[in-house]
Amino acid sequence: GNSVxxxxxxxxxxxxxxxxINCTYTATGYPSLFWYVQYPGEGLQLLLKATKADDxxxxxxxxxxxxxxxxSFHLEKGSVQVSDSAVYFCALSDRRGGSNYKLTFxxxxxxxxxx
Amino acid sequence: xxxxxxxxxxLIKTRGQQVTLSCSxxxxxxxxxxxxxxxxxxxxxxxxxxxxxxxxxxNFPGRFSGRQFSNSxxxxxxxxxxxxDSALYLCASSFGTATDTQYFGPGTRLTVL
Numbered sequence: 001g002n003s004v005x006x007x008x009x010x011x012x013x014x015x016x017x018x019x020x021i022n023c024t025y026t027a028t029g030y031p032s033l034f035w036y037v038q039y040p041g042e043g044l045q046l047l048l049k050a051t052k053a054d055d056x057x058x059x060x061x062x063x064x065x066x067x068x069x070x071x072s073f074h075l076e077k078g079s080v081q082v083s084d085s086a087v088y089f090c091a092l093s094d095r096r097g098g099s100n101y102k103l104t105f106x107x108x109x110x111x112x113x114x115x
Numbered sequence: 116x117x118x119x120x121x122x123x124x125x126l127i128k129t130r131g132q133q134v135t136l137s138c139s140x141x142x143x144x145x146x147x148x149x150x151x152x153x154x155x156x157x158x159x160x161x162x163x164x165x166x167x168x169x170x171x172x173x174n175f176p177g178r179f180s181g182r183q184f185s186n187s188x189x190x191x192x193x194x195x196x197x198x199x200d201s202a203l204y205l206c207a208s209s210f211g212t213a214t215d216t217q218y219f220g221p222g223t224r225l226t227v228l
Contacts, residue, residue, distance in 0.1 A: 034216070036219070042221055042222075043119075043121075043205055043219040043220050043221040043222045044205065044207075044219040045219070046216055046217075046218065049216060089158065091158075102148070102160050102163060102171055102173075103148075103150075103158075103160065103207075103217060104160070105157060105158040106157075107157045108157060108158075
């Protein structure tokens, strides 16, 4: 079956530090890949996505590239801010039946950014 | 454009009771999915509805059920509640086509005592 493995947290960084959160996946076929972010007490917000190999998703300074050869979708940001403190989830969609209706998530990585 | 809304936001029940959670999707979205989030198991897929039909189901017992109405609003029901059902229940909506993105609501926090 499909699975997503992301680096265990928590991750603690100082403001303006470089961020990498590793994510690798196992899937049949060609899934779409996503990063979602969850702020305390809230639901999930889509951060970025990529739908095919070599696509780069980007948003709010965050980037991730769909690497089919290494089955990876690592999240990066060049300079984090205190407001980036949240839990980050890597996810893939199951395209069987031609739909993205089922997301498989990683365990989540808690990021804390200190001033 | 209004986002996905879920009601109620918080719920406290006792073991053995049943509960119904509601989800209103983004206008125009026909697909609604439900997920359970717990500290131990993380985010797990419950089921997905599209045009009032269940298209896919996760590995949850039959106590968990759902339905979707003609206006795409969806409800999820859990019968005979157990302590382990305490979780954040998230609903997500999309157009339901091949390359769609799912947009999540704020969730309903269910506590079973």
